[in-house]
Amino acid sequence: MAQTLSAAGKRSHNPRFRLDLIPYLFILPAVVIYVVFNLGPVLASFFLSFFKWDLLAPTTEFIGFRHYDFILNDDRFWNALSHNFIFLGLAVVIPVSMGLILAVFIYEIGWGRVFFRAALFLPAIFSGVVIAYVWKWIYHPFAGVLNPTLELIGLGAFTQSWLGNPKIALYSTFIAYTWASFGYSMVIFLAGLQDISTDIFDAARVDGADFRQKLFYITIPCLYDVFTFVITLRIFTAMGVFGVIYILTGGGPFYSSDVIDIYVFRMIGNFEMGWATAAATVNTVVVVFISTGFIKWREWRSWSS
Amino acid sequence: MTVNRNCYWVKNLALFMLLAFLLGALSFGAVVAQDATDVLVWSLGYSGDYNDTLVERFNEANDDVNIVYEDVLTGTFTENNQKVRIALENEAGPHVLGGVDVGANLQALVSTGQVLDLTEYYRASGLIDRIPPNLLSQVTIEGRIYAIPQNMESVGVFYNKDVFAELDLDVPTEWAEYIEVLEAVKDAGYYGYTMGLAGGWPSALMASMFMYSSAGSEYIDVLSGTQPWTDCDNCLDGLNAFYGMVANGYANPEPLGIDYDQSLDLFYQGINVMVLNGPWFIDASASAEPDFEIGFFYLPAVNPNTDIKTLGGIGGSLIVAEYADVDAAFKLLDWLTTEEIAVQALREVSVQPAFSIDVPDDIAPLTYQIASETAANVDKIGFWPVTYLPPKVFGDMNQIVQGMIGGMLTPEELLSEMQETHSDYLAEN
Numbered sequence: 149m150a151q152t153l154s155a156a157g158k159r160s161h162n163p164r165f166r167l168d169l170i171p172y173l174f175i176l177p178a179v180v181i182y183v184v185f186n187l188g189p190v191l192a193s194f195f196l197s198f199f200k201w202d203l204l205a206p207t208t209e210f211i212g213f214r215h216y217d218f219i220l221n222d223d224r225f226w227n228a229l230s231h232n233f234i235f236l237g238l239a240v241v242i243p244v245s246m247g248l249i250l251a252v253f254i255y256e257i258g259w260g261r262v263f264f265r266a267a268l269f270l271p272a273i274f275s276g277v278v279i280a281y282v283w284k285w286i287y288h289p290f291a292g293v294l295n296p297t298l299e300l301i302g303l304g305a306f307t308q309s310w311l312g313n314p315k316i317a318l319y320s321t322f323i324a325y326t327w328a329s330f331g332y333s334m335v336i337f338l339a340g341l342q343d344i345s346t347d348i349f350d351a352a353r354v355d356g357a358d359f360r361q362k363l364f365y366i367t368i369p370c371l372y373d374v375f376t377f378v379i380t381l382r383i384f385t386a387m388g389v390f391g392v393i394y395i396l397t398g399g400g401p402f403y404s405s406d407v408i409d410i411y412v413f414r415m416i417g418n419f420e421m422g423w424a425t426a427a428a429t430v431n432t433v434v435v436v437f438i439s440t441g442f443i444k445w446r447e448w449r450s451w452s453s
Numbered sequence: 454m455t456v457n458r459n460c461y462w463v464k465n466l467a468l469f470m471l472l473a474f475l476l477g478a479l480s481f482g483a484v485v486a487q488d489a490t491d492v493l494v495w496s497l498g499y500s501g502d503y504n505d506t507l508v509e510r511f512n513e514a515n516d517d518v519n520i521v522y523e524d525v526l527t528g529t530f531t532e533n534n535q536k537v538r539i540a541l542e543n544e545a546g547p548h549v550l551g552g553v554d555v556g557a558n559l560q561a562l563v564s565t566g567q568v569l570d571l572t573e574y575y576r577a578s579g580l581i582d583r584i585p586p587n588l589l590s591q592v593t594i595e596g597r598i599y600a601i602p603q604n605m606e607s608v609g610v611f612y613n614k615d616v617f618a619e620l621d622l623d624v625p626t627e628w629a630e631y632i633e634v635l636e637a638v639k640d641a642g643y644y645g646y647t648m649g650l651a652g653g654w655p656s657a658l659m660a661s662m663f664m665y666s667s668a669g670s671e672y673i674d675v676l677s678g679t680q681p682w683t684d685c686d687n688c689l690d691g692l693n694a695f696y697g698m699v700a701n702g703y704a705n706p707e708p709l710g711i712d713y714d715q716s717l718d719l720f721y722q723g724i725n726v727m728v729l730n731g732p733w734f735i736d737a738s739a740s741a742e743p744d745f746e747i748g749f750f751y752l753p754a755v756n757p758n759t760d761i762k763t764l765g766g767i768g769g770s771l772i773v774a775e776y777a778d779v780d781a782a783f784k785l786l787d788w789l790t791t792e793e794i795a796v797q798a799l800r801e802v803s804v805q806p807a808f809s810i811d812v813p814d815d816i817a818p819l820t821y822q823i824a825s826e827t828a829a830n831v832d833k834i835g836f837w838p839v840t841y842l843p844p845k846v847f848g849d850m851n852q853i854v855q856g857m858i859g860g861m862l863t864p865e866e867l868l869s870e871m872q873e874t875h876s877d878y879l880a881e882n
Contacts, residue, residue, distance in 0.1 A: 202561060218881055224849075288715065289707035290724075311651055312710030314859050398652035401709040402856030417531040418845035419538075419561065 190432065197425035215426035225427060227403055228411040229434070231318055232387050235325070235407065236438075239386035240379050243326045247333025247378065252367065254334075255341045256359075265338065272331030280395035283324035287311050287396070311397050314404035321393045321405055328392065329385060333378050340374035341367065376446045380439055387435045489519040490781040495537070496526050497789065498551025498603045498769045500736075503802050511788055518781045523547070534558055541567040541774055548777035549785050551603055552769035555591050556840035562772070563594050569773040572598045574783055580790060583809045585831045591767055591840060600770035601790060602807035604798070607765035607827045607834050608662060610752050611734055612727045613720070615745040616643060624750045628694075631753045635703040638726050646698040647728040648708035649716025650858060653851030657838055660695050660854045660867075662729060662764040665835035666752060667691030669759035676841035678879055682872040687756060692857065692864035694755045699858055709859050717741070731765065732823050735803040749823055751830075765827075766836035767807065799824060842875070843882070849874045 197215055199208040219225050254264050271279065286294050287310035295307040310320040344367070352362050368375075390409035393399065399406035399414070408431045415424035497504050501524070508522045526533040534554060540546025541562065553559065562568045575581040575598050581589070584602060592600040617624075620641055625631040635645040650656045664672045668687035674680040675688060682688065698704040705716065705725055719725040721741040728734070729752065738747055751763050771789065773782045788794065795806035796813055803820045805827045812824045827834075839847045853870045856862040862870060 284712075287710070289710040290719070309707045309710040312707050312859070314709075314861060396651075398654075400651070400653055400852050400855045401859045402852050402861050406852075414848055415845070418843070418848055419535075420845055 193425045194429050194432075196421060197429050199422060201421050202419045211422070215422040216430070219423060219426045219430060224403055224406065225408075225411060225430075228399075228406040228408045229431075231405065231407050232389070232431075234318060235322060235389055236383060236386040238319075238322055239325070239329070239382045242322075243330040244333050244375075244378055244382060246326070246330040248337050248368075248371075250330070250334045251337035251341055252363065254338060265335070269331040269335055271327050272329065272335075274328065276328060276391035277395060279324060279328045280392045283320075283327070283392075284311075284396055287320060312401060314401045317397050317401060318405040321396045324392050324396060325385075325389060329382075332381070336378050336381075337371060337374060340371045344370045372446075372450065376443065380443060383439045383442065384435065387431065387438070489515075489517055490778050491519050491521045492548045492778070492781050492785055493521050493523065493546075494549050494551075494785075495523055495547040496550060496552050498553075498771060499798060499804065500802050503798065506801075507789075507794070511785065515784070515788075518784050520785065526552075530554065538562065538567075544774075544776045546774060548774050549771065549782050550774070551771045551789070553600060553772050554839075555600060555602075555767050555770050556837065557842075557844055559592065559600055559770070559772070560594060563599050567775055568599050569775050569777065569779070569782075570597050570599060571601065571773065574786065575601075578783075578787060578790070580808075583790075584807060585809070587832055587834070588767060588807055591836060592770055600772045601786065602767040602770050603789075604768040604804040605765070605807045605827050605831060605834075606731045606733070606768045606805065607751075607763050607823070607830065608658075608729060608731045609763060609823070609826075610727050610750050611720075611730050611738065612748050612750070613723060613743075613745050614748045616641075616723070616726045617748070624748070625753050626750075627757065628753045628755055635698075635701075639702055643723075644703070644705040644719070644725045645727050646704040647716050647720050647725040648698065648704040648858075649711040649713045649719075650708050650855055651710060651712040651715075653848070653855060654713055656852075656854035656858070657847055657850035658764065659729060660692060660850070660857075661835075661838045662752065663695035663755060664688045664691035665761045665764050666759055667694065667755040669756070669761040669835070672761070673835065673841065676838055678841075678875060682868040682875065685868070687759075689864055689868060691755050692867060696857060696864055709855055731768075732803055732805055732820075732827070733768075735817075735819055735823070747819060749819060749826075751826065760833065761835040762830050762833035763835065764837070765834040766840060768804065843878055846871075846875050846878050 196208075198210060198212060200211050200214075201208040250264075250268055254261055254268070257264070274282075286292050289295065289309055289312070292310075294310065298304060298306050308316060311317055348366055348370070349362060352366055357365070388409055389407055390413065393405055393407055394410055394413065397405045399410040408427060412424045412427050412431070415421075415427065494508065497507050499507070504522070504524075508520045511518075511520050526536065528536070537546060537550065537553070538561070542565070553562075559568075575584075580601065581598075588602045588605070589598065592598055592602060612624075616622075616638070620637055622634050622637055623630075625634050638645040648659070650659075661672070664675075664685075664687075667690045668675070668685055671680065671685060671687055672691075675682050675685050699708060705711075705719055708716070711719075716725070717728065717737070720728045721738070721743045723743070723745060754762070771786060773779075773786070790808060792808065792810050795808050795810050798804045798806055799810075799812070799820065800816055803817075803823075805824045812821060812828055814821060816824075838850070842850065850871060853862065853867055853874070856870070857864060857867045
């Protein structure tokens with residue numbers, strides 16, 4: 149025991165131990181910024197959700213779980229959350245699939261690679277607000293381009309009030325979201341594809357593998373970790389979607405495209421800070437649960453296989 | 454050599470005198486500046502240019518009070534309300550502020566002691582005799598007055614005079630005549646009623662317009678929570694009339710597919726013939742430069758026996774922060790509430806003042822007509838629903854009205870949905 153203590157005492161004089169602190173010093177500014185601007189507000193929001201406070205009153209009243217009780221019994225909260233889940237289900241399939249298909253397309257073609265990469269990534273560099281306004285005019289029932297285009301190509305039966313029909317308003321906003329987001333998935337997949345050794349493809353070609361076999365037996369399995377990252381990213385953006393829906397429909401008509409962030413924003417706008425922070429906390433828990441569960445599942449599958 | 458030395462001496466003396474003069478001037482300026490009391494202002498309640506003009510004119514005319522103007526209220530109403538609340542709470546906001554929403558917003562500021570009680574100021578300045586009692590009631594909380602209404606808004610129908618002339622239509626004064634006009638306009642291939650409700654706004658206001666014009670002050674009881682929504686049969690009649698605008702093809706198609714601004718474009722383009730709007734529309738429509746003349750009339754009442762003629766209210770009010778220098782703030786209020794400033798507001802920004810003034814007849818005809826009609830009907834104006842409804846319930850009402858227009862709710866179901874939403878909120882608070 150005495151020897152152990154003595155050894156521990158000597159560790160602080162070990163130059164290697166002192167050197168190990170340096171990386172922590174380097175990341176300290178980032179950690180401080182993260183704690184102050186990210187973690188701090190999340191914790192403050194969680195803390196505030198137990199108090200009755202309307203943003204103005206200098207005093208707050210501790211009311212325990214009453215806000216959670218109201219939120220969890222509010223049909224409109226569950227309606228909004230269910231729309232987030234629909235968005236999530238679509239977001240992990242459509243923009244991800246589009247990103248993969250386009251990444252493989254760009255990877256495979258011998259010419260125009262730079263052009264297509266830039267052109268297809270272009271929507272992703274625009275602000276969500278700009279994209280929403282562009283789509284607002286695309287969907288415009290009188291001046292928009294979508295309905296006339298459908299009529300022009302013989303699909304007049306599909307013309308719609310894209311944002312005014314409560315049955316499809318959510319899906320219309322999803323199309324705008326997809327347009328803004330598939331580019332990110334595409335460039336991440338493209339980077340992943342470029343990491344796969346060409347030797348594997350060469351060997352497959354020698355063995356007579358066709359395009360389909362290369363895609364399903366080499367490309368997709370080799371992009372396993374990239375898929376995990378891209379889908380996790382989609383989980384975060386789909387559960388936190390706000391700008392596109394807020395500008396296109398404001399969550400309407402009659403809450404048909406409402407999502408949690410708009411629900412929270414509406415509460416904040418009405419100075420209902422307790423309800424807003426309670427709803428935001430529930431959403432955070434759901435997002436953490438889904439994303440952590442997904443990552444753990446992927447790790448388990450990777451390990452078990 | 455001697456000459457040169459004298460030159461240097463003269464130069465040095467001149468330089469010394471110049472420095473002394475500058476120092477003296479700076480000291481004098483500092484003394485003068487110290488005498489003037491700064492009044493921080495974020496808005497005087499008018500559009501940007503007129504705010505600037507007012508600040509400039511006041512500072513030129515007053516040595517002892519100096520307005521320091523900060524243009525920070527650049528967001529939406531909600532964002533601006535949040536900024537004001539937080540700033541006042543921390544005593545870091547304006548000393549005098551114009552354009553403040555009354556209703557729940559003013560109540561919240563008063564409940565936490567952020568704004569000054571102006572009751573004595575009203576009496577001392579004589580303002581109490583110049584503001585109509587029904588406006589005064591909107592800024593009075595528990596018997597004390599906390600704000601000065603700056604302008605009066607009344608909503609009515611702006612119409613395309615050229616189309617009315619083309620179709621040989623007269624301005625309707627009764628509901629049946631209004632329906633005849635709508636039918637005639639529809640038969641001629643136009644849309645009579647402009648409706649753009651995507652995003653929610655202004656669904657609740659439009660529905661309220663019709664409920665006021667049918668239920669009158671009974672609707673105020675409903676909004677105040679003293680009468681259940683579901684017991685208001687007159688409100689139901691108003692809602693049916695509103696829904697009839699869509700169901701009978703009087704309104705433009707796809708009212709939920711376009712927003713408010715996009716719907717106004719239909720009016721400017723001559724596709725829609727009438728638009729329900731407030732006096733601010735005079736300036737907005739002038740900027741859009743339509744190639745037709747615009748007229749105005751009040752929406753005929755759905756129920757001829759209603760005691761409320763139209764929807765409207767106070768567009769904005771002046772408040773004084775609790776921490777402001779009272780003498781300086783009151784000097785500014787004295788100046789802002791003069792008839793001269795009120796008339797100038799009418800001329801420059803088409804704002805109908807809330808103070809009793811003689812409407813000048815040398816202003817634009819449309820402005821004159823609306824100002825005169827507003828002044829003549831000031832006691833028959835039903836206030837904005839958000840004056841009575843909590844903001845959350847008002848926000849929900851925007852969505853619920855969308856539900857009726859989209860065919861997801863019947864007018865009866867709308868009233869039930871509103872009753873549930875309103876009573877849930879009141880129970881929780």
